Amino acid sequence: MRKEITFKVNGGDVTVLAAGHERLIDVLRGPLGLTGTKEGCGEGECGACTVIVDGKVVNSCLYPALEIEGRSVLTIEGQGSGNALGPIQQAFVDAGAIQCGFCTPGMIMSVKALLDASPDPTDAEIRGALVGNLCRCTGYVQIVEAVKKAAVKLREGK
């Protein structure tokens, strides 16, 4: 049986119907049409489905949809403004940190959580924050570079 759940996505209230077996990624990509969040492994291993719930990074493929009632979710769709990329997204472009792009939305959400908590992270902190986000294309060097560029932009208020 489906149950109505109400929560915030990128600052706006949404109400959807969800069943007990559904996961947060199912309601994001399904009824809400937010297909920026990707599903890779579906088992909590790859980080492609990463979103932020109440300030914490979660794997939306493991998060029961019914538990999102009353909470606040940030997804990749909330990172830009209109057609303009957000500062972290732009830094990934500028640093050449995107190849196929499948890992990118999840990476960017992990980076957002990192930079919200630690505006001037060390390389070790950056690598630690991204340990759950797998990228099979870039080799991570450009990603670390992108995070540093994003951190500077955000600190300068750009």
Ligand code: FES
């Ligand atoms: S799809 Fe969720 S961790 Fe891989």
Ligand code: FES
């Ligand atoms: S850019 Fe292809 S998986 Fe990361």
